[in-house]
Every structure is written in C-alpha cells, then in structure tokens.
C-alpha cells in the first residue's frame with residue numbers, strides 16, 4: 420500500500436509529495452521536527468511533543484504555523500487511520516521548516532508559509548537490544564549551544580551515530596568539556612548505588628519526553644535522582660547505564676568503549692524502570708482507547 424503523507428495542508432500519496440529545492444529545510448536545516456510513538460492508534464505523550472515543538476518554533480522564530488504545533492496532532496491521528504496503523508506500533512514524524520524562498524541567510528518575507536510535513540510508519544521496537552543490552556561509545560559533543568531545540572540540523576549527531584555504528588555500537592554518548600550531556604539520539608542515565616544520575620535540563624541537552632516520563636517513574640518508586648551532570652571520568656565507575664528515547668524506550672548499555680558496564684548485563688534499576696515504562700506506555704494506549 421502506498422503510504423499517505425501530509426504536506427502543506429493536503430493528504431497525498433508519498434510519491435506525490437514534492438518540496439521546493441528552495442526549501443530552507445533542504446538548504447539550511449532551518450526547521451524543527453518531532454517523532455511520536457503510537458500504539459493501537461493512540462499517540463504517546465502527544466501533548467508533551469506538541470509543546471516541545473511549539474517551544475522550538477518559538478525559539479527559531481518560525482511563527483506563522485496555522486493552528487500551532489498542537490493542530491498537527493489531529494493530522495498525525497488521521498495519518499494513522501489513513502495508513503491502517505490503528506493496530507500495533509507506529510511512529511509519526513512531524514517536520515516544520517521556515518518555508519521556501521530564494522536562498523539567503525536572513526529570514527524570508529513574513530508572508531512565506533512554513534513547510535509542514537507529517538508521515539506515519541509501522542514501527543518495531545529494538546526488543547533484542549532492550550532485553551540483552553547494547554554497546555555504546557563516547558564521543559566529543561561538538562554541537563551548538565542550543566541543543567534544547569529539536570532542530571532538523573543533525574550533522575554532529577549523524578557523524579557521532581555513524582562512528583558508533585562503525586564500532587558495532589548502538590549509541591554515541593556525547594561528552595562536552597568533560598561532562599556527559601546525552602546520546603546522539605537518546606537521553607543518558609547512570610545508576611550509582613541505587614541513585615539515578617542524568618544531565619539537568621539546560622540548553623546543552625534536548626528536554627527528552629522519555630527522560631521526563633522516566634523521572635516520574637523514578638519518583639513514584641522513591642528512587643533518588645541527582646541531576647548533577649556526570650563527568651566522563653565517572654562513567655567507568657557506574658553500576659548501570661541506560662539510554663532512553665521515543666524509539667529506544669529504555670535500553671541498557673552493557674559495554675562502553677569496549678569495557679563491560681557494572682556486571683556486563685542489564686542491572687536491576689534499569690530492569691525495574693523498563694517494566695514501569697512498558698506498563699505506562701501500553702496502559703496509556705489502553706486508557707485512551709477506553710475513553711473514546
């Protein structure tokens with residue numbers, strides 16, 4: 420079946436979706452995006468994703484999106500229906516750029532409409548790695564100073580992720596000035612003597628939606644959380660490390676830079692939070708379906 424996507428107000432077959440070669444997303448990476456998980460047709464943490472996109476659009480001063488980011492949630496739901504994704508798992512991709520205009524660095528005329536693209540795709544979670552754990556490498560974090568904006572401009576993330584893949588690893592854990600910030604496409608948690616460590620919300624990391632859910636689960640379990648940034652040098656002394664993200668869920672890191680983490684297998688805190696996260700993820704879908 421040819422996928423149906425949304426582009427600039429219309430629902431069209433994927434192969435008919437056309438974007439101008441002058442689009443500032445293409446020329447400059449001048450836009451923001453979101454990825455939202457859906458289970459049985461229900462979008463997980465949809466409001467939080469829409470709020471983050473709205474904040475990103477505001478930060479980049481892309482102001483003329485009709486209905487704002489929240490209006491795109493209705494589009495996302497319709498795409499799940501149109502693409503027969505109301506059962507099982509899917510991801511929705513949303514991207515808004517500053518639109519198409521003759522190439523120059525400064526903003527185009529205020530009348531230039533943003534380019535809005537949304538697609539929905541069948542998704543299979545990385546179950547094997549979630550179960551047995553993944554390898555990661557450390558890499559210098561060479562990104563800009565506004566990583567809290569989910570910009571489409573992902574070059575440093577792509578280069579780091581590629582190096583990880585070439586090293587047989589799932590993720591590159593980024594270290595800026597000796598401090599662990601986050602993964603190339605995940606938030607990073609450490610566990611030391613039962614206490615969670617993760618980077619605080621600053622412009623040096625993305626305010627991860629999954630990170631926020633994991634912090635709620637940790638609070639509900641009475642786990643202590645310390646948001647003092649981890650030093651790169653501390654990584655080797657942690658009992659557990661795990662990665663979290665929309666398409667990653669919770670993934671144990673069992674090997675870092677070729678050395679086993681803790682006992683070399685997924686630890687008890689990671690396992691407990693994984694269980695809690697799965698219950699919340701599938702429970703959220705069930706309660707949404709019951710209320711409709």
Ligand SMILES: Cc1ncc(COP(=O)(O)O)c(C=O)c1O
Nearest residue numbers: 604605606625627628629664665
């Ligand atoms: C750099 C970065 N950090 C963290 C995350 C995890 O964020 P979320 O849990 O909102 O998917 C992502 C997700 O793509 C990311 O790209």
